Amino acid sequence: MRFGIIGGGSIGLLLAYILKENGTNVEIMTRTAQQAKVLRKEGLHVVSIEGEKKSYDVGAIPLENADWNVYDGVFITVKSYDLSQLSSYVAKASKKLPIIFTQNGLSHFTFAQQFPDHFLIAMTIEHGAIRKSLHTVEHKGEGSIRIASFTKKGIPDSVKQLGISFQEEKNPWEMLLRKVTLNACINLVTALLKMPNGALLENASANRLMKQLYEELEAVFPEIKRLLTFTEVEALCEKTSRNTSSMLQDVMANRPTEVDAIAGELVRLAKEKGKSLPTLQTLVLLLEAEQMEKGVTTND
């Protein structure tokens, strides 16, 4: 089997590693020709959770030159705010091709609704990963991977046979609500306090702030009680304790963050119910103010 991965960032390279470990042929579709060249020449370098260094031959091609007809499935691992750039590619893809979205947040739920006849699937990844160079990724923690189809087509055998250990979910909305709650609790606090995920267990005030966020969300979206306990939020901080959350990675690299896809969407949904999320909204403003001072605009 041959799978394409759009985006050679932290999660794109981590997925390439997981797929290669399971014997799948992988081609990474990059934004730049330079990254594709480096990946083809140097291979994919991985530092595993245990600190072991590994390398793999991978295919790599700039996205604009790729032919999606050669793949059994395509993973989309770009940030939420870059999804709109891919609309024309998804529109042209075969309706039989499984396309799997790995974004945090909720905006890909709306993106997927533009393509009701395509074979679109959501995947939530509770792993930590940090790209260290154009062809090197460090695996920083391992939690569960969940998958749910956006359509009635279900999960195809080609994806089930990838050898990735994942939990299949029936309801994509609930699966994404669970993950966005985890990210609202972990990513915003770590991004503001410049802490690795594990520090949220050690710093009592940061831990209280994270709990306050969880309780505020649970009060507005009661189904969260059924989908995720606060103990599970803390367990993910433990499993990814050495990871720098993807939002903190963005802040440190002076890139836009996914604050709108994560917190903005939750605030809007709360408003539709006539409710508000004051703690979350305050953290959003603090983060946006910090980004503005650095001249980084959110392009969500």
Ligand SMILES: NC(=O)C1=CN([C@@H]2O[C@H](COP(=O)(O)OP(=O)(O)OC[C@H]3O[C@@H](n4cnc5c(N)ncnc54)[C@H](OP(=O)(O)O)[C@@H]3O)[C@@H](O)[C@H]2O)C=CC1
């Ligand atoms: N990092 C983590 O630990 C986790 C991240 N996630 C989620 O996974 C998603 C990806 O995150 P992450 O990998 O950290 O993000 P990164 O910013 O590390 O990677 C995103 C990649 O997408 C590439 N890209 C952007 N636009 C295009 C395009 N038009 N064509 C091809 N490639 C493109 C970027 O290219 P370039 O480098 O050239 O700019 C970049 O390499 C996010 O939604 C995040 O929330 C989920 C779980 C854990």
Ligand SMILES: CC(C)(CO)C(=O)C(=O)O
């Ligand atoms: C799983 C977790 C919390 C890992 O840091 C993540 O989703 C992220 O950083 O975006």
